[in-house]
Amino acid sequence: MQMTYLEAIADAMRHEMRRDDNVFMIGEDIGTYGGAFKVTKGFLDEFGAKRIIDAPISEAAIIGSAIGASLNGMRPIVEMQFMDFITNGFNQVVTVAGTTAYRWGLPVPMVVRGPSGGGVGGNPFHSRNSEAWFAHATGLKVVCPAFPDDAKGLMIASIRDNDPVMFFEHKGLYRKIKGEVPEGEHIVPLGQARVVRKGTHCSVIAYGSAVHMALAAAEALASEGIDIEVVDIRTLVPFDQETVFESVRKTGRALVAHEAVLTAGFGGEIAARIADIAFQYLDAPVRRVAAFDSPTPFAPTLEQAVLPNAEKIQAAVRELCNF
Amino acid sequence: MKSTQRSSGKPASKSTSLLTADQRKELLSYMLMAREFDTAMLRLYRQGKAFGGVYSQLGNEAVSVGSAYALDRDRDVLFPMHRNIGSHFVFGQDLDQLMVNHLAREGSQMRGTDGTGHYADPARRIYGNVSHLGAMIPVAAGFSLADQLRGITTVSLTFIGDGGAQVGEVHEALNFASVHKIPLILIIENNQYAYSTPNSLEFACERLSDRALGYGMYGTTIDGTDVELVYATCLEAVERARRGEGPSLIETRTMRMRGHAEHDDFSYVPKDLLEEWATKDPVETYITRIVRDGVMTADEVKALRETTLATMIASIDRALERAWPAPEEGFKNVFMSI
Known part of the structure; x- marks a missing residue:
């Protein structure tokens, strides 16, 4: 099925939310509004306000609560409205999520995802590519898809992964790139070029x-x-x-x-x-x-x-x- | 009272206490464990055998014991801070396991990757802190949020100091918890000093619990040296949380009777302030009440105290007999799987 890069990401998350009640989403304006880029358009209607949580503008509370929910058996997907704003939740990602497996042997199956990258006139605060910070941080997986089929397959793999995953979507590709995407279950394992x-x-x-x-x-x-x-x-x-x-x-x-x-x-x-x-x-x-x-x-x-x-x-x- | 499942016994006859005599004995025994844990760790430090920081909780026994005692350890969850050793005991942590964790010896639940009270023990529903103050408060809220999504009320108890309360994540977590009516109890342990910095340079409000108003949640400030008051206040917070009324903010006033850690001589603390607080020592004042109310005799308390200290020292000695973790452990488990 032909899908844009954005549609492929939404398709992956919808697939996983239908499959597993432990998957839920938390972020800013992801409910009624459907997200700043409309990635979660229609999600609130299908999954309800308990699983599509509109949070205050509090990136540390959003990521921290997702970590806590992970420790209690959930598989949260966190939307950063722009990946730039991860700086406000950096401590949670790096200090807490990235050290938990090492210190406690406990999984933090959380995906932090959102639009990153430039080329769209975003300014210094809506354009950053910060993936290398997290590759350097230890304990975090870092995913940067380039194509719709990979975006879907890597997203499903990320949601099912037992480690925290930083998932960088390129906002310039959201609607620009279209391609054939397998319907239903489609997994691209992390760590394969x-x-x-x-x-x-x-x-x-x-x-x-x-x-x-x-x-x-x-x-x-x-x-x-x-x-x-x-x-x-x-x-x-x-x-x-x-x-x-x-x-x-x-x-x-x-x-x-x-x-x-x-x-x-x-x-x-x-x-x-x-x-x-x-x-x-x-x-x-x-x-x-x-x-x-x-x-x-x-x-x-x-x-x-x-x-x-x-x-x-x-x-x-x-x-x-x-x- | 209905929300605790502690040992039952006949009510203490000579007291206005809400608690039974057995419960009061239990509270004292946990406080003595916290106190003598400190005594034993201090002894270790002075012998030069401690590794890393030794963070005394002297003067904080009533807060960590009284608050944790108000929870149901089979269904609630504890996110302790570094001066809440008493709460680990209330939640049933095995003493030898605790010592091995603290001293980072072979068999530690952290494999030597970290020490002190930073461990997690999911079976006992204890999730330790990180050194970044305030970072675990949103995590504690999220743990309860997960159960809220499942339609279950799990009260999460966590702590912060008068210093850590100034961290931005604390604000974010409290606001978030209040908006979503998360059953979170945050105790701000105001022990007057954040390392060397006094209250006057940390915040300008009269009471740290005044902030609760701004979050739309319940808040109160109490004497943190009175274990039964801490217990009763937390029990009310637990009951509010179980009724779906959301989080509570409780400021407990105590005094940090030692330095930030044992390397710190706390010469910046006025001596008369320490002397004043020494008269309100939470363990000594509770012993006086217990003896006065006929719950235990002075001799029984003395014996319990001696046994407790001996138990702590023996446990430390057993932990120290263990080897350091194998160096290979340092290369393992950065990820759950990769």
């Missing part, structure tokens, strides 16, 4: 919106005779390094791309692991394409300038192929 385009000259390792930038770059580069392979890692934690290494061993060149800022981004981790494990297969240095190290600016001219795009990926691939 996907080669979304086969190629021979250079591997582009990406996730989220950067996968689409890489695919656009691949089309342009193909006309120049450069054939790139695009690997969508899909989840940062767990990280499927085998699929990445396999691709790099084949192409001998690696470019890592993400929309988040460059410094201490997850691309640095990927690059380091490639350098460590696959060094002997490399014909060129590992390069990164990422956002300039600034907050995401508001004006379109500035925003487009600082964010990565297909052209920046093309230029970097050309350099690697001519190294």
Whole structure:
């Protein structure tokens, strides 16, 4: 069935809420209003106010209460109206949720999900890509889907996972990307990268919106005779390094791309692991394409300038192929 | 009274107490356990055998024991803070297990990943704290929320200090709990000092329970040295919660009679303040009442106290005989599965 990225996420959550009474949602304006992006449109009517909880603007209370409900056998899905606002609930995620399995051996089967990313004129407070913070925090799984079928399959896997999962939806993809999505049960296990385009000259390792930038770059580069392979890692934690290494061993060149800022981004981790494990297969240095190290600016001219795009990926691939 | 399921016995004849003689003995025995736990830990600290912080609860016995005693430990849930050791005993924690957890030895419910009272024991319905004050209050609310969604009323009892009460998460949790009528009881243990910072530099309201009005919930401030008053006040809060009337905020006034932890000489606390509070020692004043009311004789209390201290020391010695956890434990269980 053809679905947008947004519809696929809603479909996954609806499927799980019908299947398991322990799944409930909590967030801001998710009930009557259906969420700021309408991801939960119709959920209140179907599942009622006990399972679709409109909370005060209190991210720490929202996430904290979801953790408490998790400890008591529930599987809460927390909506952050924008993933930027996770900073207000950061302590709950990092200090409490991310340490519980290690300290107590108890599951916190909570999904914290919401729109992240830029390119939509959101300003510095509605555009951030903060996934790397959570990959660094320990004890948290981090998911960044790029396609509707993956968004659904990874969401179902995340809801059923016994660890806390940070689920980053790219708001620019919500209605822009449409694709075939399996109906009913569809699970994409966490920790499995996907080669979304086969190629021979250079591997582009990406996730989220950067996968689409890489695919656009691949089309342009193909006309120049450069054939790139695009690997969508899909989840940062767990990280499927085998699929990445396999691709790099084949192409001998690696470019890592993400929309988040460059410094201490997850691309640095990927690059380091490639350098460590696959060094002997490399014909060129590992390069990164990422956002300039600034907050995401508001004006379109500035925003487009600082964010990565297909052209920046093309230029970097050309350099690697001519190294 | 109906909401507690404690030992039943004939009412104490010479007292106006709500409690039976057996219940009063039980309260005293839990307070003595808390007190002598401290004595034993302090002894350990002075011997240089304690590892990490030793956070005395001296002066807080009535709060942690009286409040936990008002709950039904088979159906309610406890989220204690670091000075609530008495509440662990009321909720039936095994002393040896508690010591092993505190001292992070082999067999700890935290495998050595953490120590002190930070453990969780789901079977005993105890979920410990983290060092970030206030962080567990929304979590406690969420535990009860889960049962509320199932149509069950589970009262969650948790604590914060006069210092921790200034953390933003406390505000968020109380407001959230009140909006959703969550059966949460938060005790603000006002023991006058947040580490070295006095009340006057922590808040400007007269009573910390005044904040309850702003949340639309019940609030009160009571003497935290009177165990039966703490019990009766919490029992009312439990009954309100069971009637679906939501959370309660109870400020208990006590004095932290030691430093923040044992490394702290608390020289910033005026001596006369300590002397004044020493006259209101919750254990000593309760012993006086118990003896006066004929519940126990002074000799019986003395014997109980000595036995309790000996039990604590023996338990510590058994814990110390255990090995440290195997280093491999450090690499396990970051995730439930990966």
